[in-house]
Amino acid sequence: MDRSVIVVVSDRPDRSKALVDAVGSVAECRVVGLDETWDRIGAFRGVIADITLGRPEARSCLRRLASRPGRTRTPLICLTRSDSQSVFTEARNLGATMCLSAHAEPRMVVGSLVREVWPEKTVADLVVTREVKRTGAVMTSLLKSAQTGPVDMPALERGIEPVLDAIHEGGLTRWLDEVWTHDDVTFQHCLLVSGVAAAFAQSLQLSKADCQLLTRAALVHDVGKSRIPLNILNKPGRLDDDERAVMQTHAPLGHEILKASGSCDPVTLAVTRHHHEMLDGSGYPDRLSAAAIGDPVRLLTICDIYSALIERRPYKAPMPTRDALAILSGMNGRLEGGLVQAFARAVQDTP
Ligand SMILES: [Fe+2]
Ligand SMILES: [Fe+2]
Known part of the structure; x- marks a missing residue:
């Protein structure tokens, strides 16, 4: 009911x-x-x-x-x-x-x-709750089909506008608060990164088409995790070397899933494969260095790391925004310094 x-x-x-x-x-x-x-x-x-x-x-x-x-x-x-x-x-x-x-x-x-x-709520509260529900429904079915086969890329389109609307209407903090009430790890992470990416794109005043592009890429960047064994995916604490090697396959796996799904744009494909690459060549899976890493990937990598740092898990205390931004700033050489500064402004200025 x-x-x-x-x-x-x-x-x-x-x-x-x-x-x-x-x-x-x-x-x-x-x-x-x-x-x-x-x-x-x-x-x-x-x-x-x-x-x-x-x-x-x-x-x-x-x-x-x-x-x-x-x-x-x-x-x-x-x-x-x-x-x-x-x-x-x-x-x-x-x-x-x-x-x-x-x-x-x-x-x-x-x-x-x-x-x-709903006298105890605001319009913005309700908009965000509803939009998380809409995008969440799209992502639940997408992540489920990704476990065994291709995903429905046209259906993904229905999940994009709700993220952008919710961030615009309600701000990032409301979005995060709502997303944190869902406890499936990958689901929560995809929605978290998409909200952070939408807030970053809107604060950079990117075109509507580019905001949509980044939000789409953020939603599916970790789709490959749907094929990582749950004992590794949900392991509390650090992964050992073998487990880490398995976990790192999620990036090329995600790229394969999206390619097999057809009608996936090149930016989303690049973000999915390369969002763990670092400018100094220390990332994975292709050890790309700066010249080979495009702007959308650089942007999404920052959103991804930030989201992972502030994520809430039963076994770890959430990291405050200030500390997460300090870690990103300390990654100069691996992340683009100017973009990290712009990101910090976006996150701090967003209600
Ligand atoms: Fe990832
Ligand atoms: Fe991620």
């Missing part, structure tokens, strides 16, 4: 679309018509009525809502198409907990909805 469903009852679904999209950014939204009987609709947290109360079928619809058996007081926002006092009174009599003008901006309506339904 999804307790975060909001029902929009509308007698003009075409004109309610902007409202439905705005509600969809904070909750699951179901649109129903005036003939809704309310008895088979399942659980929901609130209702927005975008209807003309002068119509008898509109009033009947709200009366049926008010008389549902076992009903507790459901928040009901009526968008009124007239500002006469008699319409407000009628709406209140029909169970409205709030009346707003039907001409109000959808974002404003959503702000009021959140205050009515």
Whole structure:
């Protein structure tokens, strides 16, 4: 049972679309018509009525809502198409907990909805929770199919925009707090790196296309880990030499998985294979040095190391941002100093 469903009852679904999209950014939204009987609709947290109360079928619809058996007081926002006092009174009599003008901006309506339904949360909190859920669903299925075969690259596209929206709307800290509530190691890491990469790309004011490119690459950079044995992947503490050799195969393995999946862009392929390369040639799997390592890989490598440092594990205390940034700064020669400085500004400036 999804307790975060909001029902929009509308007698003009075409004109309610902007409202439905705005509600969809904070909750699951179901649109129903005036003939809704309310008895088979399942659980929901609130209702927005975008209807003309002068119509008898509109009033009947709200009366049926008010008389549902076992009903507790459901928040009901009526968008009124007239500002006469008699319409407000009628709406209140029909169970409205709030009346707003039907001409109000959808974002404003959503702000009021959140205050009515989730008074302890902000719109940004709900946007981030919802977007983590969306990208998380895409990544769960992608990582599962990667265990045995290729992945659905077109489906991955659905996971990209939610990351960029959530970072833009809610900031990196909210994203990290939400991601940390999920405990699967690879899932958590992919979402962590994607949020950090999105925040870095947005702070560098990269084009929308480049922000999407980096976020996509971040989401799948460790897809090869889905084929690493769990006893190595989840081992608390340090890996021995043999285990480390197995773990390091995740980069070429990921590259193979994405190549076999088709329609993967060259940047994502390069990031997946080379995100553990270092500018001084000390990385893996190809021991590339500076000239052979492109900018997107350099950028993602910084995001990846930072994310690994701040990750939360049952067996280790989370490292504070300041200490993680100090470690990155100390890797000068292996990481690009100027990029590390820009990264530190991005992470510290992002709410
Ligand atoms: Fe990796
Ligand atoms: Fe990684």
